[in-house]
Amino acid sequence: MDLPNIETYLRPKNLQTINNWDKDWAWLAGGTWLFSEPQPQLRVLVDMQFLDWSEIKIQEENLLIGATCPLIKILQYSWQSEWTAIAGLKSAISVLAASLKVINMATVGGNLCLALSVGTLxxxxxxxxxxxxxxxxxxxxxxxxxxxxQIGSRQTILQPSEVLRRVLIPIETLKWRVNYQRFGIAATDPALAIVVSAYNPENLQFKCVIGASVPAPKLLDCHHININYSPFLKNIEFINNPKASATYRREITQTLIKRSLHQLQLTNTHA
Ligand SMILES: Cc1cc2nc3c(=O)[nH]c(=O)nc-3n(C[C@H](O)[C@H](O)[C@H](O)COP(=O)(O)OP(=O)(O)OC[C@H]3O[C@@H](n4cnc5c(N)ncnc54)[C@H](O)[C@@H]3O)c2cc1C
Known part of the structure; x- marks a missing residue:
């Protein structure tokens, strides 16, 4: 949609040329969110396209993904086959497949900085x-x-004018097995619960993260695949709104964790 209140559109090639940042300025990445609804609070858009920050590359111990890397590039990239965790990353993006336009234009940084509670990445x-x-x-x-x-729904620790430059993923964890689970009433509906489990078969290290059912994604404090995870959910405050009650979201989250563990163990058994 048109944003008639935008008075200035900037396309810097580097950050040093940007002066006088104010509260009515915003970074423009893929624009899929910014142009999807009125933004009456904004006067200036700073387009990140010419900053040339869309790299995917290895640097020392990390995989680097530039903030303006479009989501589609992650689906189409030729990844190393031993990086089993990439399948989970692709699943997280494929769930947005209901809108091809979003996947083609939206960026990794845009998805993370928008910080929706249903944020997939x-x-x-x-x-x-x-x-x-x-x-x-x-x-x-x-x-x-x-x-x-991310510290809440639509809330991050970014200060005004700060920008997410890139994501660093340790190469080591790319060799983990990762399972991504999502539940929504319909495939095109926003998720009511997301569960991501990651498992390192070499040392049995395990991580479980829940999202969508809580305002900001949360790493559960359990480190072994065979642990009873239910107590970890008890003290968590789940979102309670007309879309789904907190009790329902907790139950769905438990079910997704079970499924996720089951699939990780199956994968492990057949390895
Ligand atoms: C119809 C529709 C359905 C959607 N469903 C889902 C869904 O189910 N799950 C999900 O995860 N997302 C969903 N989204 C959100 C979609 O993923 C976002 O639109 C997208 O990720 C935003 O990316 P973008 O690059 O287009 O960001 P933009 O729209 O350009 O920007 C989004 C916000 O992030 C800020 N920003 C962008 N990049 C940076 C940066 N590098 N540093 C600091 N700030 C930055 C912008 O200033 C802006 O506030 C949906 C969007 C639409 C339109």
């Missing part, structure tokens, strides 16, 4: 032990663990 980034590199306009960088980035 955040839970898997947490399960993979990802870190996010955040830049300010002076070009200074800081690293934040994925689990500390």
């Amino acid at each position: 955040a839970p898997i980034m947490i399960a993979l032990g990802a870190k996010y590199e955040i830049w300010n306009l002076q070009g200074e960088a800081r690293l934040v663990a994925a689990e500390d980035f």
Whole structure:
């Protein structure tokens, strides 16, 4: 949709040319969200397209994915076959397949920074032990663990004018087995619950992250695949709204964890 209140559109080639950032400015990545509803609070859009931040590459111990990497690139990229966790990453993106337009245009950074409670990438980034590199306009960088980035629905720790530059995923965790589970009333409905489980068969290390049923994705404090996970859900405050009650979301989350564990163990048995 048109955003008639936008007065200025910038297309910087680097951050140093951006001055006087104000509260009515916003980064523009794929624009799939920004142009999907009125944004009366905004006057200036800063298009990230020319920053050239869409890389996928290996650097030292990490896979780097640039913030403006379109989601479709992750589906189509020629990944190393031993990186079993990529299947989970692809699943997280494929669930958006209801809207091809979104997958083609939307970016990794846009999905993470939008920070919807139903956000599809955040839970898997947490399960993979990802870190996010955040830049300010002076070009200074800081690293934040994925689990500390989103602090609520539509809330991140980004300060005004800060930008997510890229995601760093340890190569080691790319060799883990990852299972992505999502439940919505219909395939095109927003998720009511997401569960991502990640398992390292070499040392039995295990991680389980829940999303969509809670305002921000949450890493459960259980580290073994055979543990009884129910107590970990008891003290969590699940979203309670007209779409689904907290009790229902907790139950669905438990069911998805069970399914996820089952599939990971099956995969492991057949390995
Ligand atoms: C019809 C529809 C259905 C959708 N369903 C789902 C769903 O089920 N699950 C899901 O996860 N998502 C869903 N989305 C959201 C979709 O994934 C987002 O539109 C998309 O991820 C945003 O990416 P973008 O690159 O287009 O971001 P934009 O629309 O360009 O930006 C989104 C927000 O992030 C900010 N931003 C973008 N990049 C950065 C950055 N690098 N640093 C700092 N801030 C940044 C922008 O300023 C803006 O506030 C849906 C969207 C639509 C339109």
